[in-house]
Amino acid sequence: MGSYKINLKEETATSINGIIFKLTETKPGEYEGVCLNPKNIPPDDMCDEILGRMIKEAGMFYELAKKREEKL
Numbered sequence: 001m002g003s004y005k006i007n008l009k010e011e012t013a014t015s016i017n018g019i020i021f022k023l024t025e026t027k028p029g030e031y032e033g034v035c036l037n038p039k040n041i042p043p044d045d046m047c048d049e050i051l052g053r054m055i056k057e058a059g060m061f062y063e064l065a066k067k068r069e070e071k072l
Contacts, residue, residue, distance in 0.1 A: 006065035021058045031059035
């Protein structure tokens with residue numbers, strides 16, 4: 001598995017492959033997102049299903065980071 005970076009103040013998450021999403025929490029634990037650097041998405045990953053999974057994954061990483069920060 002690759003790496004990811006979470007910025008809790010700006011509510012952005014960088015997914016495993018370096019694609020940055022701006023996330024909006026629609027319900028507790030559920031997110032919608034927009035890709036901020038679509039030119040970095042490989043052409044094979046441009047379908048809605050894959051992008052949806054990437055946003056979901058970014059949301060999960062964001063939730064994990066929030067929980068970690070709350071414990072500090």
